[in-house]
Amino acid sequence: MNSFESNNHHVLPDPPNHPIKSKFKKLAFQTIPLLILFTAILLGFTTTNYYKILYFKFSLKSKTLFTPPKTLSTPSHCLLWMAPFLSGGGYSSEGWSYILSLHGHTKIQSFRLAIEHHGDLESLDFWEGLPQDMKNLAVELYQTKCNMNETVVICHSEPGAWYPPLFDTFPCPPSFYRHFKAVIGRTMFETDRVNVEHVERCNRMDYVWVPTDFHKATFIESGVNASKVVKIVQPIDVKFFDPDKYKALDLDSTGKLILGSEVKTGFVFLSIFKWEYRKGWDVLLKSYLKEFSKDDSVVLYLLTNPYHTERDFGNKILDFVENSGFEEPVSGWASVYVIDTHIAQSELPRVYKAADAFVLPSRGEGWGRPLVEAMSMSLPVIATNWSGPTEFLTEDNSYPLPVDRMSELMEGPFKGHLWAEPSEDKLQVLMRQVMDNPAEAKAKGRKAREDMIRQFSPEIVADIVADHIQNILGST
Ligand SMILES: *[C@@H]1O[C@H](CO)[C@@H](O)[C@H](O)[C@H]1NC(C)=O
Ligand SMILES: *[C@@H]1O[C@H](CO)[C@@H](O)[C@H](O)[C@H]1NC(C)=O
Ligand SMILES: *[C@@H]1O[C@H](CO)[C@@H](O)[C@H](O)[C@H]1NC(C)=O
Numbered sequence: 001m002n003s004f005e006s007n008n009h010h011v012l013p014d015p016p017n018h019p020i021k022s023k024f025k026k027l028a029f030q031t032i033p034l035l036i037l038f039t040a041i042l043l044g045f046t047t048t049n050y051y052k053i054l055y056f057k058f059s060l061k062s063k064t065l066f067t068p069p070k071t072l073s074t075p076s077h078c079l080l081w082m083a084p085f086l087s088g089g090g091y092s093s094e095g096w097s098y099i100l101s102l103h104g105h106t107k108i109q110s111f112r113l114a115i116e117h118h119g120d121l122e123s124l125d126f127w128e129g130l131p132q133d134m135k136n137l138a139v140e141l142y143q144t145k146c147n148m149n150e151t152v153v154i155c156h157s158e159p160g161a162w163y164p165p166l167f168d169t170f171p172c173p174p175s176f177y178r179h180f181k182a183v184i185g186r187t188m189f190e191t192d193r194v195n196v197e198h199v200e201r202c203n204r205m206d207y208v209w210v211p212t213d214f215h216k217a218t219f220i221e222s223g224v225n226a227s228k229v230v231k232i233v234q235p236i237d238v239k240f241f242d243p244d245k246y247k248a249l250d251l252d253s254t255g256k257l258i259l260g261s262e263v264k265t266g267f268v269f270l271s272i273f274k275w276e277y278r279k280g281w282d283v284l285l286k287s288y289l290k291e292f293s294k295d296d297s298v299v300l301y302l303l304t305n306p307y308h309t310e311r312d313f314g315n316k317i318l319d320f321v322e323n324s325g326f327e328e329p330v331s332g333w334a335s336v337y338v339i340d341t342h343i344a345q346s347e348l349p350r351v352y353k354a355a356d357a358f359v360l361p362s363r364g365e366g367w368g369r370p371l372v373e374a375m376s377m378s379l380p381v382i383a384t385n386w387s388g389p390t391e392f393l394t395e396d397n398s399y400p401l402p403v404d405r406m407s408e409l410m411e412g413p414f415k416g417h418l419w420a421e422p423s424e425d426k427l428q429v430l431m432r433q434v435m436d437n438p439a440e441a442k443a444k445g446r447k448a449r450e451d452m453i454r455q456f457s458p459e460i461v462a463d464i465v466a467d468h469i470q471n472i473l474g475s476t
Contacts, residue, residue: 077111077181077473078146082172083156084120085138086127089274091119093345093369094234095156096134098465101235101458103137107466111152111473114144118170119157129344148179152472154209156186159201182206182472186232188215188366190278190387191409191417194222203228207472211367212391230468233391234367235461238453241349241376248354249347251301251337258314259289259321260335266297267435270355270379272370273362275304275313280361280384280422285320285336287361287427293329298435303339303351313338352377357434357441361401361427364419365389372456375448380441382430386420392455397448399430 079102083095102113115138127135155162155172162185163171173183185205187198194202202208202224209232210219220226251268269288273279281302292298304313317336343351352358358374359382365371368389374381375397383389385400393400403420434441454460 075110075112076147076150078114078144078151079111079469080114080116080144080146080151080153081156082116082118082154082170082174083186084117084122085115086117086122087120088123088126089120090366090369091157092126094367097235097237097458098156098461099137099141100134100237101462102465103141105459105462105466107463107470111469112144112146113141114146114151115141116170116172116174118155118172119161120169125342126345129342129346131346148175149181151180152182152184152469153180154184154186155205159185159187159198162201162204177204184209186210188212188388189218190364190366191414191419192218192406193417194219194224195414195417196223199223207468212388214387214390215366232464232468233456233461234369234372235458236369236372236376236452236456238376238449238457241352241373243349243353243378243449246349246353249350251299251339251351251354254341254343255301255337255339256314258317258336258338260294260299260333263297263299263335266299266335267357268355269298269300269431270303270352270358270374271300271360272303272351272358273360275316278363278419280363282320283361283422283424283427284359285317286324286326287424288336288431289321289326289334290424291428291431292334294332294334295329296334296435299335299337301337301339301355303343305340305342311340313340348373349377352379355379357382357431359427359431360384361422362387363407363421367391372452375445376452378445378449380434380444381448382427382434384420384422386422392451394451397444397451399434399444401430402426 081095081099084092085095085099086092099113099115130138153173157169157172160166161169161172163173163177165171173180177183183205184207185202186209187202188211189198199219199222202219205228207230208219208224208228209230210216211232211234213231216229216231219229251270252262271281271284273281275281281304284300284302288300302313317338339351352374355374356379358370358379360368360371361382362368362384364386365384365388368383371381371383371389372392375392380399381393382399382401383393384403385393386403390400402423404423405421406418407421409415409417409419
């Protein structure tokens with residue numbers, strides 16, 4: 001029984017009898033994005049005839065496409081993980097990392113694993129770029145059928161997506177909170193606090209899982225009930241992100257040259273981020289262009305994609321450089337490339353493999369997946385020493401970038417929150433240092449991979465998750 005529900009279900013209305021309840025009875029296809037995608041894949045659809053999927057969405061209604069689930073001798077308890085599995089992006093890759101860790105883990109013999117897409121729009125491009133074994137696993141786990149009263153639900157998304165969602169998404173939990181054994185919200189944030197609406201939503205959950213001590217502190221300070229907040233770190237697939245398994249991708253031919261000239265053999269800085277101010281791309285460009293010139297034989301690759309913006313990053317960079325009044329060095333600009341084409345998940349390790357160092361002077365991060373991916377690939381990492389990444393950045397395994405000051409968000413829904421302004425001067429110093437001291441950089445990269453394996457490898461994190469679920473199932 002959901003302990004919180006009984007006190008508080010008057011605060012927010014319960015969900016209506018939503019069709020997704022069908023996961024627990026019969027399938028109702030018209031509401032299940034995962035199934036739509038599977039249908040598309042099974043029938044060999046491509047992105048260009050996506051409309052056919054929409055057609056199927058309405059024509060399949062209530063027939064069963066899949067064979068019934070295995071029964072007998074399987075545990076009756078379920079862990080239903082609901083996340084943007086088909087969207088790409090931060091919560092999506094985090095959701096996948098848990099599922100891959102938990103699947104087949106020896107400790108989870110007392111419950112079955114189920115998944116459902118929730119929290120963001122599904123992307124066919126993303127699905128198609130997934131390795132085949134992940135697709136197979138998704139299809140398998142999607143078919144798990146559970147009794148609601150024996151299911152622990154994880155709503156893995158931003159609290160605005162939790163029932164009742166503030167935007168159009170599949171509800172989580174899929175039915176009345178109290179119908180489930182327990183409901184857990186898995187979330188995080190990138191500023192120094194959580195807003196009132198999100199605090200309320202967190203407090204409706206039985207537990208709130210956050211990835212770091214930073215979040216434990218900020219969530220509790222913001223008013224989330226301390227007894228509900230649990231730190232569960234994120235796994236990183238250290239076998240997939242293993243530098244020994246890959247050949248470098250040819251970044252030169254994948255990216256577009258924006259500033260400077262072609263450099264055949266130079267030191268390669270890589271940054272990966274969504275194009276938004278929070279990521280500190282302005283700080284990165286400023287420090288990089290001030291510190292280096294063409295004489296340095298250095299390249300900066302920015303692997304980016306739009307975040308509520310159009311795609312024209314090249315011109316944005318040129319405008320930024322012009323408006324900032326930087327002076328072009330006598331020998332010419334150090335080179336900057338943009339990669340804005342879709343890189344399939346399966347190709348991502350080869351991008352890291354092509355770099356000598358990873359750099360991200362972000363103003364705030366939930367966890368910083370590209371950072372741990374880079375670290376797992378044994379790259380030396382320069383990243384802002386604030387928020388989520390403080391969970392894993394140390395002087396021994398990386399180059400933690402000091403913060404100059406806190407600054408206030410001046411607009412948007414999180415106006416008034418604070419985040420960090422990383423030091424531009426120190427960033428210059430650290431970029432020069434990593435380039436000029438290859439032995440030190442290599443040693444930090446090696447230590448980074450060791451730390452990732454020791455602290456965040458899938459088996460270790462799956463143990464932590466399984467223990468918590470076990471405790472919940474064991475109580476009441
Ligand atoms: C849960 O519900 C199912 C079906 O309604 C029932 O058979 C089962 O005994 C219930 N389990 C618990 C633990 O209440
Ligand atoms: C915090 O949560 C616990 C467990 O759900 C509950 O017993 C307690 O009353 C809550 N405290 C507040 C201040 O809401
Ligand atoms: C990084 O931040 C932590 C506090 O979160 C601090 O203890 C540590 O000294 C900082 N490291 C550097 C290099 O600034």
